[in-house]
Amino acid sequence: MASYLSKSKYISGHRCLKLLWTYVNNKSVIPPPSTTAQYILDQGTDIGILAQKLFPTGKLIDPSNFWGSINTTKTCLNLGIPLFEAAITSDRLYARADILAPDNEGGWYIYEVKSSASVKEEHIRDVAFQRYVFTHAKLKITKCFVIVINSSYLYDGDFKLNEFFRIEDVTEKADAISEQFDNEIPTMLSVMDSPSCPVVSLGTYCKGARYCEMIELCSADLPEQNVTTLVADNEGTGMKLIMDGIYDIKDIPEDYELNRKQEIQRKCTIENIAYIDSINIKGFLDSLEYPLYFLDFETVQKAFPMFPYSHPYQQIPFQYSLHRVDYPNAEPVHFEYLNNDDKDPRPRLFAKLRDEIGTKGSVLVYYDEFEKSRLKEASQFMPEYSEWIENVLERIVDVFEPFKNLYYYSPAQNGSLSLKKVLPALTGVTYDDLEIRCGEDAPRAYQRCREAQLTREEYDHLYSEMLKYCSRDTEALIRIIQEFRKLISA
Ligand code: SF4
Numbered sequence: 001m002a003s004y005l006s007k008s009k010y011i012s013g014h015r016c017l018k019l020l021w022t023y024v025n026n027k028s029v030i031p032p033p034s035t036t037a038q039y040i041l042d043q044g045t046d047i048g049i050l051a052q053k054l055f056p057t058g059k060l061i062d063p064s065n066f067w068g069s070i071n072t073t074k075t076c077l078n079l080g081i082p083l084f085e086a087a088i089t090s091d092r093l094y095a096r097a098d099i100l101a102p103d104n105e106g107g108w109y110i111y112e113v114k115s116s117a118s119v120k121e122e123h124i125r126d127v128a129f130q131r132y133v134f135t136h137a138k139l140k141i142t143k144c145f146v147i148v149i150n151s152s153y154l155y156d157g158d159f160k161l162n163e164f165f166r167i168e169d170v171t172e173k174a175d176a177i178s179e180q181f182d183n184e185i186p187t188m189l190s191v192m193d194s195p196s197c198p199v200v201s202l203g204t205y206c207k208g209a210r211y212c213e214m215i216e217l218c219s220a221d222l223p224e225q226n227v228t229t230l231v232a233d234n235e236g237t238g239m240k241l242i243m244d245g246i247y248d249i250k251d252i253p254e255d256y257e258l259n260r261k262q263e264i265q266r267k268c269t270i271e272n273i274a275y276i277d278s279i280n281i282k283g284f285l286d287s288l289e290y291p292l293y294f295l296d297f298e299t300v301q302k303a304f305p306m307f308p309y310s311h312p313y314q315q316i317p318f319q320y321s322l323h324r325v326d327y328p329n330a331e332p333v334h335f336e337y338l339n340n341d342d343k344d345p346r347p348r349l350f351a352k353l354r355d356e357i358g359t360k361g362s363v364l365v366y367y368d369e370f371e372k373s374r375l376k377e378a379s380q381f382m383p384e385y386s387e388w389i390e391n392v393l394e395r396i397v398d399v400f401e402p403f404k405n406l407y408y409y410s411p412a413q414n415g416s417l418s419l420k421k422v423l424p425a426l427t428g429v430t431y432d433d434l435e436i437r438c439g440e441d442a443p444r445a446y447q448r449c450r451e452a453q454l455t456r457e458e459y460d461h462l463y464s465e466m467l468k469y470c471s472r473d474t475e476a477l478i479r480i481i482q483e484f485r486k487l488i489s490a
Pocket of ligand 1: 015016017018202203206214215218
């Protein structure tokens with residue numbers, strides 16, 4: 001039986017026909033979502049269910065049975081009440097609306113629920129596709145809406161559903177997108193039915209707002225130092241080069257226009273040497289004031305505000321590692337905090353940090369926007385700390401800056417400026433011996449400690465791995481400063 005073109009297939013096909021064909025004909029090769037991606041998907045499901053409460057008279061159509069849900073929808077359309085997961089087919093098109101609500105004038109409104117904090121083009125495309133299918137099935141759809149989360153909503157302990165969500169009328173924007181469907185849909189249906197996968201080379205569409213889930217498969221044949229790893233690539237130069245048939249950084253023509261950072265990267269890659277701007281590294285080191293504090297927060301973030309006086313998606317710090325180095329080559333002194341109960345960690349975490357971080361000396365972090373934002377949020381939440389936090393903010397120095405500005409670049413970074421890449425490239429130290437090795441794993445581990453049924457042994461093990469991981473982040477900063485000193489004295 002020929003398969004239906006659903007919303008998710010349409011969205012895949014709109015991005016790339018190769019992705020659509022694979023989705024329909026060879027789905028098993030598409031990698032499963034990462035733990036974090038799955039967590040986001042699960043949050044989306046929970047938010048969808050929560051949004052149904054905005055329509056208290058609504059009825060859920062059980063989506064687990066394909067034909068059953070379509071037949072039940074047909075019956076329930078006569079009830080004149082909001083329907084959740086209403087499903088319909090028209091020829092080979094299939095749609096399932098998050099919420100279909102009567103407009104009380106014989107027509108219907110379609111609502112698409114997104115766990116995002118803003119309405120994006122892809123959300124409007126989703127709802128436009130749903131409307132197209134429902135309209136072809138002879139339903140009069142008079143308006144399209146996207147329901148998103150109001151990120152400025154401040155949860156004060158008394159949850160207000162109507163303030164948590166924001167509803168945006170996207171009817172006109174959906175009209176504009178719908179004009180593409182008459183051309184796109186027949187092409188997609190014929191690709192779905194084709195016995196062979198269409199040939200599509202890598203392009204700008206692979207990246208989009210987020211990378212395509214097939215990116216590793218499709219780029220498997222690229223050389224390691226390939227053009228998609230170009231640094232500071234806001235112009236999409238890497239993908240443009242791919243479309244011109246240039247894959248290896250070493251093969252970029254000399255007269256090809258690259259920015260300053262990309263030129264440094266190309267030179268280092270061709271000559272297999274590190275670039276060291278000693279003058280600027282020295283300037284960076286000279287700006288540091290002892291004692292040096294090396295600080296790193298770990299945070300957890302949920303769509304639903306986790307504690308009173310927090311917003312949806314607010315990053316809640318639950319852990320920090322702090323190292324203090326009193327003078328050059330002094331033995332570092334370590335402090336740390338990791339919350340171990342279900343209470344709001346912020347008051348205890350910031351009270352402890354205040355006692356340990358002193359009032360003088362540079363505070364070194366990696367990518368200061370993150371730590372600064374957490375401190376500013378803490379200042380709003382606990383105004384009694386605002387003077388102390390202001391002092392810390394003024395002392396922050398970003399160790400990311402020398403890498404962002406390419407005062408140092410090694411081909412071993414492979415175009416990445418992340419701490420996990422610059423640390424081994426510069427010092428040889430890695431995170432490979434740790435169980436938790438990246439910033440995405442830490443909040444998942446924390447949530448497991450909070451929400452999973454762990455034995456005491458499992459809990460203690462995870463807790464100790466979390467301490468090791470966060471500590472490695474601040475040790476990494478110490479090592480980087482030590483290595484910079486060696487570089488400029490060489
Ligand atoms: S990675 Fe690019 S070429 Fe490959 S399926 Fe995805 S969008 Fe298409």
